Amino acid sequence: MKIISVEDLPMDAKVKEVLKRRGIVTLNPVQSEAVEKGLLEGRRLLLTSPTGSGKTLIAELGMISHLLRGGKRAIYVTPLRALTSEKYVTFKDWEILGYKVGMTSGDYDTDDAFLSRYDIVVTTYEKLDSLWRHNPSWLKESDYFILDEFHYLNDGKRGPVVESVAVRSKRRNLLGLSATVSNADAIAEWLNATPVKTNWRPVPLKEGILVNDRKIVLTYTDGVSIQLKGNDGILAYTKKIVEEGGQVLVFRNSRKMAETTARKIAELNFPLKKKEVEDIVSRLREVEDAGSEERNTLAELMSRGVAFHHAGLSKGLRDLIEEGFRRRVIKVITATPTLAAGVNLPARAVVVGDIYRFNRKILGFQEEISVMEYKQMSGRAGRPGYDSEGEAVIVVRNRKDSERIAKKYILSPPEPLESRLGNESAFYSFLLGLASEDGANEEFVRTMAQETFLDHELVKTYLETGLNWLRENEFLSDGVKLTKFGRRVADLYINPFTAKLIKDTLSMSEAENCDIPYLHMLALTPDGPIANVSKPEEDDLLEWAPCPPFTDVPDDEDEAFQYFSALKIALIVHDWIEEVDEDAILSKYGIGSGDLRSIVETMEWLTYSGYQVSKALEWESHADIMFLLNRRVSDGVKEDLLDLVRVPGIGRKRGRLLYQNGLTKPEDLVMNPEKVKALIGEKVGEKVVKDAARVIGGVL
CATH class of the missing domain: 3.40.50.300 (P-loop containing nucleotide triphosphate hydrolases)
Structure with a gap:
């Protein structure tokens, strides 16, 4: 296998400077082969090689050569937020060439217009999938996509989203990066890419x-x-x-x-x-x-x-x-x-x-x-x-x-990659996403659906039943035109079955003053978090609930498991918004701090989505309750602290301390700076007072 010297690369001197600063003077065999196969000329490639074989540098050379040839924008996609942050830091090296590097993840109900200022954007598959539904002009201009960790196509949870992103990326130039897989040729053919396969590792x-x-x-x-x-x-x-x-x-x-x-x-x-x-x-x-x-x-x-x-x-x-x-x-x-x-x-x-x-x-x-x-x-x-x-x-x-x-495990190749779109929940969500694109018509949706990696006969089945289901449940009308309800669901990036469960439950329920029914309903959706619940724990959960959920415990064993899982999530979040001490929550429910953060983050998104769905359906009483619930979940506070925690630097603990000492709103902080500093510390207090003034002035 040929080894290429950095000096011999047909690239700008500043590119070579960045590489040398990292201590790279030659490309390794995997990187050299990618260059030989046309990486720097923009050829579409699918590279499969072991972990640690230098795939990130291949992506960087692909992105930079694309931009140097006059490309508009490169999008680097990863399956995990931690990887997104890691790659963002790495890619900042290239700002020496004048290219701006941006990053986005989470917050699905936005088009992230600010990213139009960036030449390289690092994001997750879920975030990119949601952005396509918002049709931002900067994304339409983007013309080079790097699909990292592409073997996640086989992942039961993330696979459908990886495939959805791949279907759209196939319309542009792309570079796929994956661990070694046994059907790389078939995947490359599907992506219209040239396979680059190697088992080389830097350390045997x-x-x-x-x-x-x-x-x-x-x-x-x-x-x-x-x-x-x-x-x-x-x-x-x-x-x-x-x-x-x-x-x-x-x-x-x-x-x-x-x-x-x-x-x-x-x-x-x-x-x-x-x-x-x-x-x-x-x-x-x-x-x-x-x-x-x-x-x-x-x-x-x-x-x-x-x-x-x-x-x-x-x-x-x-x-x-x-x-x-x-x-x-x-x-x-x-x-x-x-x-x-x-x-x-x-x-x-x-x-x-x-x-x-x-x-x-x-x-x-x-x-x-x-x-x-x-x-x-x-x-x-x-x-x-x-x-x-x-x-x-x-x-x-x-x-x-x-x-x-x-x-x-040692002597056999990994399993072939397969489509994970072969179920109603994943495929119907995919169809709704296609229908949300600008100018989408039925022919476009049908054509794009045939571009998936799923068996064509299965596509036909899911396509017909999916479109009919989306129409029957009022997501679509007149072919594939989104209804007001359908548009809101697509933009929120929630599963259509999540929206249907919210709609069906609330249509049969009166507004409740207790938060448990709403939190349980949202946790019961396909997008809800899942908690492990032991049999002895079930009775405790029912006893701890201050009021019952909208629905009764089902007889079916699997459905009962989901019911109690959702009830546990609801009670965890209930304690969170009632300002129960975090250590007490972790101990009571047997969860970790990472679990609590993940549950709160997901339920913040779902309470916001529940509020938006209720608004779209014009159910104001339910919408008002979930709007308030969303604000409380976001900050983990009782209703009386919501005004105070608008000030940056004031969370649930500092907020309660200030409130108990008569400082109940941002204006009180500005009027009593010395008292604030005495309660929460000189340095922090000074900043909080300044930020409170900015909140009052509408700057924050």
Whole structure:
């Protein structure tokens, strides 16, 4: 494979300057092949290669060469907000060439007109999908799309949105970036792109099976076997790697297992640099968006060079853990598989502690993970610049399974990518999105639907039933013309089945003075958050509810599970807006600070959507209740604090403190600056008083 020198690139000197500043003097084999295949000339490519093989730089060269050739705008799309932020920071390097880099995610009911000022826009698949419904002129002008982590097409939740974005992007120039997949040629053909396939990695990967039976034996695929001392294979292997100077990522199939494993590993007492550890533990205790129990638990673990990482943790905690690992202060992270698909966090070794995961819909509750999931986890092994090779081991508890598991996960390619649009909820939402585009007619919608990766016979079925359903439920009229209700639902970026449930429920319900019925209804929609609920917990939830939901507990087991999940979400949010202490909420419901933030964020969007749907249907009494509810969910306060928390810097705790001391509105803050500073501190108080004056003046 040819290796291209940066000096030989047919690009502007400033481009080469940026690369050299990063220490890049030659392109690696994957990057070189992309250039050979026409990357810099704007050729449409689908590049599939392992994690850590330099795909981001390929995207950067593609974007910059496009703009240098006179292109209007490049859009870089990722499946996760964390990746969006990471790429945004990386791409800021290119502003030296005069190109402005912007970022957007969340807030789906807007066209983000400000992005017209930017040459490179980084966003998520969901945000881009929602933007297409708003038809902003800047998006119509955008002519180069980079679809990152394209293997998310196979993801049950995000796959339909990835496909929806791909269908639209196919009309422009595009670059697809994906982990290795077995049907890359078919995907490339669908995207009208040239496939660039390689298994090259910057750090070679050594893989093996760790049998945790009567003896702990690690057997690599090259046939070499070693026996480890101890009773626990994960502990023995982790100890070995850390003693050799490496770091380890241990993946477990649940949060509880990740936390339990972290505690066990911490008992190994690794030698650490005391000052560095004390510094990061000190910063950990200052993280504001976390529960005190989480901080205390992690402080104890991190003081021993270990941490756990999962979605239940707040962003502040996750960011600090990742920073500590990158700085090599933290030696071991135990995590759920979500970390594998998230940020760039390589380690010397990866331990896949479980090949099974929980699935309540399967008899026995366990299913094996996909090969793609294993490849994503194992792909984190090997730190460029630190390791000559990475190691990934799969733990098995039964020696008889070793050969089968090695053959399935290590020696086989990942599963082929398939369309996830093959269900009513996903496909009908896709159709509504198509109908919302400027100038859309029935021929356009039908043509675009045929452009999906879904089997054409299935497309025909879903197309006819979907259009009929959208008309029958008053989203569409006269072919594919959006009704007022349909337009509002499309702009809000909620699933049409969510809108139907809101419409059907409220049409049969009187306005309630209690928030539980509304929160339960919204949590029960397809867009609502999901909470785990144990059988014993169900009675508690019914008892804790200050008033009953709009609907009764259903007899069907699956529907009952959804009912109680929604009730738990409703009660969590109810406590949040009643200003219950965050630590008390986390303890009462057995959730993490990250869970609470995610639930609040989703329910803020859904209460806003419920308000807008009610307005579109002219149900003013329901609309008024949900408008107030939305404001309270946004700030986590009772109604009497809503005026005060309009001032930046005043949240639920400071707001209540000020209110209890007679400062109940922004005007009171301006009139009593010394009292404000005495209550909340000199520096913060001074800023709050200034911001209160700006709020009164209508500047904020």
